[in-house]
Amino acid sequence: MIKQVIFGDPFETDAVVKPVEQANKLTYWNVEDTAEKLIFRCKLSEKDIVYGLGEQVKGINKRGGRYISYNTDNPNHNDDSPSLYGSHNFIVVSGQQHFGAFFDTPGRIVWDIDAEGSGEIVITTDKNVKVVELEGDSAYAVTRDFLSIIGQSFIPPLWAFGFGQSRWGYKCRRDIDNVVEGYRTNGIPLDWVCMDIDYMDRFIDFTVNSKRFPELKAYAAALKEKGVRLVPIIDAGVKIEPGNATYDEGIAKGYFCTNHEGTPFKAAVWPGMTHFPDFFQPDCRQWFGNEYRKLTELGIEGFWNDMNEPAIFYSEYTGILNALTPAPSTELEKESNAYKDYRNFYHNVNGQRVLHEKVHNLYGALMTRAASEQLDKLLPNRFLLFSRASYIGAHRYGGIWTGDNGSDWDHLARNVRMMPSLNMCGFLYSGADTGGFGGNCSRELLLRWLAFSCFTPLMRNHTAILTRRQECYRYSGKEDFQSVVSLRYKLLPYIYSEFVKAAITSDMYIKPLGFEYFDDRSLSVQDQLLVGESIMVAPVIEKGAKGRTVWLPEEMTEVRYDGNGFVCETVPKGERKIKVALNEVVFYIRKGKCVPVCKGAQCTDELDMSDVVLIGDGKEYRCYIDDGITKEISENNIVTLRKR
Numbered sequence: 001m002i003k004q005v006i007f008g009d010p011f012e013t014d015a016v017v018k019p020v021e022q023a024n025k026l027t028y029w030n031v032e033d034t035a036e037k038l039i040f041r042c043k044l045s046e047k048d049i050v051y052g053l054g055e056q057v058k059g060i061n062k063r064g065g066r067y068i069s070y071n072t073d074n075p076n077h078n079d080d081s082p083s084l085y086g087s088h089n090f091i092v093v094s095g096q097q098h099f100g101a102f103f104d105t106p107g108r109i110v111w112d113i114d115a116e117g118s119g120e121i122v123i124t125t126d127k128n129v130k131v132v133e134l135e136g137d138s139a140y141a142v143t144r145d146f147l148s149i150i151g152q153s154f155i156p157p158l159w160a161f162g163f164g165q166s167r168w169g170y171k172c173r174r175d176i177d178n179v180v181e182g183y184r185t186n187g188i189p190l191d192w193v194c195m196d197i198d199y200m201d202r203f204i205d206f207t208v209n210s211k212r213f214p215e216l217k218a219y220a221a222a223l224k225e226k227g228v229r230l231v232p233i234i235d236a237g238v239k240i241e242p243g244n245a246t247y248d249e250g251i252a253k254g255y256f257c258t259n260h261e262g263t264p265f266k267a268a269v270w271p272g273m274t275h276f277p278d279f280f281q282p283d284c285r286q287w288f289g290n291e292y293r294k295l296t297e298l299g300i301e302g303f304w305n306d307m308n309e310p311a312i313f314y315s316e317y318t319g320i321l322n323a324l325t326p327a328p329s330t331e332l333e334k335e336s337n338a339y340k341d342y343r344n345f346y347h348n349v350n351g352q353r354v355l356h357e358k359v360h361n362l363y364g365a366l367m368t369r370a371a372s373e374q375l376d377k378l379l380p381n382r383f384l385l386f387s388r389a390s391y392i393g394a395h396r397y398g399g400i401w402t403g404d405n406g407s408d409w410d411h412l413a414r415n416v417r418m419m420p421s422l423n424m425c426g427f428l429y430s431g432a433d434t435g436g437f438g439g440n441c442s443r444e445l446l447l448r449w450l451a452f453s454c455f456t457p458l459m460r461n462h463t464a465i466l467t468r469r470q471e472c473y474r475y476s477g478k479e480d481f482q483s484v485v486s487l488r489y490k491l492l493p494y495i496y497s498e499f500v501k502a503a504i505t506s507d508m509y510i511k512p513l514g515f516e517y518f519d520d521r522s523l524s525v526q527d528q529l530l531v532g533e534s535i536m537v538a539p540v541i542e543k544g545a546k547g548r549t550v551w552l553p554e555e556m557t558e559v560r561y562d563g564n565g566f567v568c569e570t571v572p573k574g575e576r577k578i579k580v581a582l583n584e585v586v587f588y589i590r591k592g593k594c595v596p597v598c599k600g601a602q603c604t605d606e607l608d609m610s611d612v613v614l615i616g617d618g619k620e621y622r623c624y625i626d627d628g629i630t631k632e633i634s635e636n637n638i639v640t641l642r643k644r
């Protein structure tokens with residue numbers, strides 16, 4: 001069953017792209033209509049699990065938490081933070097019955113998911129919301145139905161599945177040369193390097209500082225020869241700079257968000273005072289997206305979009321309000337100064353002024369859409385694009401990273417728990433800053449984190465300015481890093497195939513164990529996941545641990561990789577204690593399944609994906625094989641490989 005009930009006059013988010021039957025009453029929810037809000041209630045039974053919410057804190061099971069959908073730049077988040085960078089309003093309740101609900105509104109939503117043991121879910125939204133309700137035989141079935149109505153995931157090129165290195169603070173060609181050389185001379189694979197805000201001229205979008213990055217076109221081409229792509233950042237705010245073509249055109253055409261008086265809204269971000277493009281206007285999207293041409297013309301094939309919650313450092317308005325109300329009153333205001341600003345600027349939606357606060361959660365998604373739609377026209381091949389802020393629907397246009405985490409073990413655990421929820425909401429191409437953004441990453445943490453990131457579609461080591469150098473080759477014992485990162489490349493035939501197959505069949509790439517195994521242990525485990533159809537991962541995420549306890553819901557093939565080869569052993573169902581050295585990765589292949597592995601390479605351009613061996617006890621594998629860049633994705637590219 002899939003149906004939708006419309007309350008009030010909800011804003012069209014374009015999250016759902018397939019027709020859904022209209023109904024006038026929800027099956028599983030009681031609705032209370034108050035003067036200002038709608039409150040949806042649903043009783044849980046004792047064993048019900050609540051899955052979903054995409055980019056959120058706490059467990060794979062969201063029970064026992066309070067969450068707020070309100071895209072927020074919070075570089076110091078932890079499990080008590082109610083809001084992160086994206087809002088993904090889909091949940092599945094699973095127990096005796098299995099049903100899902102998508103609360104489709106770009107405004108703020110408060111989720112009380114049995115936060116204090118009342119046995120109830122209470123969801124508070126504004127008065128205008130479309131609720132899509134689904135029902136099925138399992139949490140997995142409900143999720144697949146949901147994925148089928150929100151449209152196919154963005155599919156980046158193969159090189160975007162290679163390893164990426166990033167750091168806020170690479171400020172000139174030499175910094176990037178050092179990274180490329182560091183990886184190549186140490187034999188650690190690498191496919192792309194990010195350029196953070198320092199590549200720009202005074203943080204102005206679509207400019208390049210030509211002193212520090214002279215001849216970017218020739219430079220990008222030379223790096224590409226070495227199998228390395230440059231991936232520059234683009235920020236949401238456009239610097240107020242008369243004479244700058246982007247700014248001038250934005251002003252002339254009325255493409256910026258406006259304030260109470262109807263003039264462009266001003267706030268400070270990296271470049272100083274900026275205006276925010278009004279991505280709610282189709283013409284603005286086209287204009288802004290087309291600006292990426294300034295970089296694609298230089299040979300750039302990948303971008304990351306930042307600060308698009310939008311993040312605001314301060315505005316004159318916030319300044320005044322802060323003076324009037326020095327102590328923040330609500331949880332949200334404590335989190336973000338920007339919250340006050342969100343009530344002070346407007347979008348132009350088909351000629352109507354719409355207060356930003358009401359549509360806040362859609363802003364970043366529309367920036368991604370702006371970039372994606374035009375990049376598709378500007379570039380002959382597939383491109384890489386990932387964003388910080390997002391809303392369901394944006395998964396069709398680009399991937400996401402999970403924002404500013406920290407170099408600590410909690411954030412690694414959170415990364416593990418978040419991945420299946422992101423996949424439930426369509427965001428297949430996703431991942432965290434491997435090694436952590438804030439803080440200094442230890443050798444042990446980086447190796448363990450890489451061992452997990454080997455399985456996430458986006459595998460990027462990124463860290464903040466002023467933190468410890470976090471490139472793999474900066475640490476002692478480079479062979480250990482070689483070993484772990486080389487696994488990623490040997491697994492690429494599998495990772496790429498599983499990703500593309502998931503995208504084209506409305507499936508998940510990473511799933512909770514409890515989506516396919518229904519014993520109590522599998523339903524509750526928080527640190528084991530299914531990756532594609534064949535693999536179960538059980539990463540080591542504890543400091544100082546020499547190994548861990550793994551739950552095997554059935555007999556599986558245990559695969560141990562230490563940089564040399566794959567050692568396979570059939571292991572029985574049940575609990576199992578394993579040792580995992582820092583240079584090793586251990587993973588499991590499900591009974592009757594197999595995994596294609598290739599020889600590996602220093603970059604995807606050199607990878608021979610046709611030369612694979614099947615490991616595991618299955619007999620055949622359906623491998624997706626194409627040139628890694630062509631826009632045409634087709635089931636005809638699936639080749640069935642059989643064991644010899």
Ligand code: MIG
Pocket residue numbers: 167168196197233306307388403404462463464
């Ligand atoms: O205010 O561009 O999340 O990845 O390195 C910080 C600098 C702005 C936040 C992003 C982070 C990036 C950083 N940015």
